[in-house]
Amino acid sequence: MVSNEWLFVGVFLLLAPVFPAAALLIPRLIAPRKPNPIKMQTYECGVETVGDTYIQFRVQYYIFALVFLIFDIELVFLFPWAVAFDVLPLFGVLVGVLFILILVAGLVYIWRKGALQWM
């Protein structure tokens, strides 16, 4: 049997998109629809758009995404440690701190490598 809490969240997750979707359906019924080629053009401050839209993006974004991935995963590991604080001995806390320090070492390494420098 699923507990009430998760059922509530599940129903909420299913219903939440329904409200905005319903609000988007109303204009379909009452709003005017008169498309023409000029109106449908891509907006670019009045000039015609040149070249491909899907440009190559800077590698910088990718590096930051990688750094984020590493940090976020390691941080999620720390949450169970924080919850179990009452039963942890001082040694357990220090081990957790050591884990954070490894994280800090990673940050220092990335920093020294210059990956945090936006060019």
Add this chain to the structure above:
Amino acid sequence: MLDPINAIANWLQNLLSSWGLESGLVNFIMILIGVLVVAMTVLVLDILLVWVERKMVARFQDRLGPNRLGPFGLIQPIADVIKLLIKEDITPEGADKVLFNIAPVMALATVLIIWAVIPFAPTMLGASLNVGVLYIVAAGALGTLGILMAGWAAHNKYALVGAFRMVALVVSYEVPMVTALLVPVILARSMGLHDIVEAQAQGGWFILFSPVTALIFFVCTIAELGRAPFDLAEAESEIVAGYHIEYSGMKFGMFYAGELLHALTMGALIASLFLGGWHGPFVQQVPILGVVYLFIKAFFVYWMYTWVRYTVPRIRIDHMMSLNWKFFTPLALVMVIVTAILDKLMTGLPGWIYGLGMFSANVLVAVITINLLRTYSQKERQRVAEPRPVAQADLAKAPGSGD
């Protein structure tokens, strides 16, 4: 009498049971009604927020704001909604139609689902998840997906650049934000928002135990919201409107509503994590007061967001990334270490010594940080002020500079 919501819920449950429905079905109907009540309340508040935001902006800029429709212009947001509903909905050519239509729905829905776990009052809460904090982080990540979808699907360079920037920003600021979240979790020994608020009601608000963490969290949520000074994603002077540039009518309205509601949601979150949530005088006797307290605190934080938004100019992207990775992330990690060790060392001590110890540790960290920053900025200023050889030669030749 003093707890009308639960009284109504009990009455409804008895009524449904008396019709001879199965208990499981009654349960499901109750949950459905609960979800509808929470969601509708939040959405009605969202429409009101348009008025609140415009009125506050006007006051910050020494204007009157909307004041024509109804008392104090209160009907203005409804007129806005009607205008958005009857506007033509344009899908630009080349757009990915499916993603283009899903993105605005995502923008509002991902904000809405956070309200499922926010405790409104001691006896009133949607779901008391034991992983509430992680649920909120997950919901925030889904919001990023909506932004990326919008930017990608619009087939517009500005939109794409805006989406890139927004995702880089949100993803980066999520690191110190999640780190800062660890501190309330350590203090409350639980990831459930209800337990965190309960711990604050008994032991004191967490902003007193850890003001530095609260500040880090506050700034990171501004970045998560993409509000000024972190509004690079919609920098008008560079990329016009960012990721929702091609949206018109109600679809744009969804982004706008999602953005405003997100700010209030983050306000409610900060209120729950650091400002005691529903905690306030007489709340144990009259639980309905908790809702009032929560929204007062949430709107206070919302007002702070607006204050910052219309006071501070936009920050450049490299400064923003440096601020996040080289300042907030190490500081948040230090705060977690300090809180963890101090908490373990001070177990068993009376509450006020514990609180005082935590607070002084925070003050110490803040003083050290400020001094480090001062040293760094002095060095940086000297480096910039140092005359370059070429400029110096020009100065010497310039007429009138000799005396």
